[in-house]
Amino acid sequence: MSGRSEQIAATICEAILGHRLKPGAKLGERDLADIFRVSRIVIRQALIRLAEDGLVTVERNRGAFVAKPSLAEAIEVFETLTMVEQGVIAQLGNRPRMSLLTELRANIERQKAALGQGNEQLAGEFGLEFHDLLVSLTRNRVLIELHAQLKRRARLLESLYRCDFDHCQLCDEHEHLVALFDRRQWAKAQQLLDEHYRLVARGYRIEDEIVPSQPLHLAFNPPAPEKPAEESAGSKTAVIAARYRPNGKSSHRIKGDA
Amino acid sequence: MSGRSEQIAATICEAILGHRLKPGAKLGERDLADIFRVSRIVIRQALIRLAEDGLVTVERNRGAFVAKPSLAEAIEVFETLTMVEQGVIAQLGNRPRMSLLTELRANIERQKAALGQGNEQLAGEFGLEFHDLLVSLTRNRVLIELHAQLKRRARLLESLYRCDFDHCQLCDEHEHLVALFDRRQWAKAQQLLDEHYRLVARGYRIEDEIVPSQPLHLAFNPPAPEKPAEESAGSKTAVIAARYRPNGKSSHRIKGDA
DNA sequence: GAAGCAGGATTGGATATCAATTTATTTGGA
DNA sequence: TCCAAATAAATTGATATCCAATCCTGCTTC
Incomplete structure (x- = not known):
């Protein structure tokens, strides 16, 4: 069950899906090893686990990076x-x-x-949960895990492309x-589901400038207790973020090192 | 081209899918390290790669084994x-x-x-290729890779359950x-595809006695001529889940050994 | 024969080390 | 000044050795 590398993979995964690590960010072994107080091998x-999941790409002799899917791949997902x-x-x-x-009706x-x-x-x-529930109806764990993996890759896209959803229509x-x-x-x-996902995909726009992710240690160490420690607001992303935060609650808790 | 662990994972994968390693077989780190002349860490x-792919299960402090899917999981696949x-x-x-x-017609x-x-x-x-071609029609690499993974898991089942296909009907x-x-x-x-896969699944029968896989070094070093057909065909086979066997008629019985 | 304990074997992980390769820096030249 | 080659630094891939924790086995004891 446990296994240090598994926990660490989960933590990095959360950081990526929480958009605290942006696509393309370098995931240096030494840096991560220092942050998690663990040897490079565990990192x-x-x-490797994250790469198999599609969230990270490893280039030989160059290192690991947060995956940065092309627009074509995003569409494929x-x-x-x-x-x-x-x-x-x-x-x-x-x-x-x-x-x-x-259950679906209750979700709606x-x-x-x-x-x-x-x-x-x-x-x-x-809205995301609806699709989980739909898949859960099959009671098929293989499919559910497969769907979950696809959803992780879709969530990765959110931090690469700006998204703008019409939740009412969805x-x-x-x-x-x-x-x-x-x-x-x-x-x-x-047929409707197909159009539905096309609508979702239309909500994604290419971002002309990728906001660099914050330093690694900030992505994992829960930011200062009081200060939200948001990224240095510089581009339109900040505006979008504000739009999606009417009540300003964006708590993503992270398991720090044990 | 890439890392050694990737090549080794591919080799072990081939051995599993080639049924030279049977489900449940122990994959000891030391043994594999000796066979491949690498350190335990590479193994x-x-x-880990194979486990992420679903072909191997790793039990903490007990080691890695070739995955041995339950009948329920087989059905889910x-x-x-x-x-x-x-x-x-x-x-x-x-x-x-x-x-x-x-292309599909040519395959047929x-x-x-x-x-x-x-x-x-x-x-x-x-017959297997037909389904690959069908999926390839989408030109969607994400889906194609996903389908390939599922197929690997399905091929693993072949060495766990005895299979008898009616290729003519398929x-x-x-x-x-x-x-x-x-x-x-x-x-x-x-609807037809659903029935088609149910027919395929009906070709699988529970094998009450698993033939033990040969020793590890023989599974990878195929020094002997290609004669891995070492099956003791004298085992009783139980009928698979009744759900998948409303009518057990099959004209062409073939040992599905790939 | 069952409970329990000791020892061996295996896994999970740490550390130190080295070669190969990539990246950064400095030097050299036009 | 600017570009290019050469060199130094940093990073990765991998090995060997070592140690702790855990699991399995076999033995002892009751």
């Missing part, structure tokens, strides 16, 4: 997510697990409530999707 | 393959790449020819599938 093992979930919908027809649609209600309060961040999280489409499930119109549901 | 890194390819079919509708169906012809010559092994390989279904593509009957095609 290498953690980096979303298309793959689309296809996987379309496959789930196709299977839904074979399984009379319709009782579980109540939660998202609506969040939107009603203007909490777009929370609404966004519920939520409406979720509702429409469930209605189609209810009527067992699977082909239409698949 | 550990290779084992096939269901996941089904869903991924159903998703591909759903996408096929959006892309007018129908010209590429010729090759398989038919192999069947005509009674070369069931070759026919089996073409080939017929491929042909029927392409015909449905041609008529753009995607929903029907998805």
